[in-house]
Amino acid sequence: MRPVDKGDAPKQYSDYKKARNDLAGRIGWYCSYCEMPVKNMIEVEHVVPIKNGGAELDWENFLLSCKYCNTLKSDRNTSRNGYFWSDKDNTFLAFTYQSAIIKANGQLNSSQVRIAQSTIDLMGLDRYPGGSNKPTNADTRWISRHESWSVANTSLADWNSSPSESMRRQIGRTASGTGHFSIWMEVFKNEPEVRKELISSFTGICRNCFNAEGNPIPRPNGDL
Ligand SMILES: [Zn+2]
Numbered sequence: 001m002r003p004v005d006k007g008d009a010p011k012q013y014s015d016y017k018k019a020r021n022d023l024a025g026r027i028g029w030y031c032s033y034c035e036m037p038v039k040n041m042i043e044v045e046h047v048v049p050i051k052n053g054g055a056e057l058d059w060e061n062f063l064l065s066c067k068y069c070n071t072l073k074s075d076r077n078t079s080r081n082g083y084f085w086s087d088k089d090n091t092f093l094a095f096t097y098q099s100a101i102i103k104a105n106g107q108l109n110s111s112q113v114r115i116a117q118s119t120i121d122l123m124g125l126d127r128y129p130g131g132s133n134k135p136t137n138a139d140t141r142w143i144s145r146h147e148s149w150s151v152a153n154t155s156l157a158d159w160n161s162s163p164s165e166s167m168r169r170q171i172g173r174t175a176s177g178t179g180h181f182s183i184w185m186e187v188f189k190n191e192p193e194v195r196k197e198l199i200s201s202f203t204g205i206c207r208n209c210f211n212a213e214g215n216p217i218p219r220p221n222g223d224l
Helices: 016-027 067-073 110-123 141-161 165-178 181-187 192-201
Strands: 043-046 062-065 095-098 101-104
Touching (some): 016 043, 016 062, 043 067, 062 067, 067 110, 095 181, 141 165, 141 181, 165 192, 181 192
Antiparallel strands (some): 095 101
């Protein structure tokens, strides 16, 4: 889950749905949870559900979501507590990515692993045909992850055969179009120059969540 920086509220909203384009301008047209690129029908999502007392019109309570994550999350969380959130934590540290499979990062402490797993469970982020939590027929998120993993690995092979500044920029453009920042960062984990390109290519990445080498660091004031 890529960490994002929404910035301050651009204005007051009379209808939360009207915040969609402002949000997408700040954090890109990606689901804030599964990282799938969503160019149409992306939804303004209330982090704390309105039904559970979440502010309906407060920018601080907004993220963007695909319909799968939004439907699964529904109003099941009563607060932000007990989960990691892409606008408050360095959520890149919360999970591991291998092909289309997302797991809680086993290098975290036991309490953090539980929170990471709760976050996965809330949005069903680990749904995968070969896993214990299988996707519904309509849920295409794993296919999107799988495609990004495949394109990222092909791009890595190209980079290894002819690394250049233009190749690096091309990888940044391809990645931001394909989505799934975290998958690209995993595939290019040994290539700091490309990692830095990825961080600058995706709209709205939390810059304080990565050091000068493009490696993740704890987010100021975050739980991760
Ligand atoms: Zn999603």
